[in-house]
Amino acid sequence: MPIALLTSKGQITVPKEVRKALNLKPSEKVIVVVEGDQAVLKPLKGNILDIGGSVKIPDNEKPVDFRKVREKVRKKVAEKTVTGR
Numbered sequence: 001m002p003i004a005l006l007t008s009k010g011q012i013t014v015p016k017e018v019r020k021a022l023n024l025k026p027s028e029k030v031i032v033v034v035e036g037d038q039a040v041l042k043p044l045k046g047n048i049l050d051i052g053g054s055v056k057i058p059d060n061e062k063p064v065d066f067r068k069v070r071e072k073v074r075k076k077v078a079e080k081t082v083t084g085r
Contacts, residue, residue: 014041 002015014024022043024030029044033054044051057063 002017004012004015006012014022014030018024018041022030022041024043031042031044031051031054033040033042042051042054
């Protein structure tokens with residue numbers, strides 16, 4: 001099992017066998033996904049749609065409905081325009 005050392009700056013070098021297994025080249029990026037008490041490295045290749053679902057929403061939070069947020073902002077802006085406040 002490869003081991004990486006964490007530097008005082010919080011950096012690690014990904015071991016050669018891991019880079020080879022993930023086909024990582026210099027300057028390529030990886031995503032670090034925390035799952036409980038573990039971190040999983042995932043190569044960042046392709047486009048933004050490839051990482052869909054990698055951000056977890058806590059169970060106690062509902063997804064934001066941006067249409068409702070935009071409508072609320074439009075109403076507030078309209079109120080300020082009409083009332084001047």
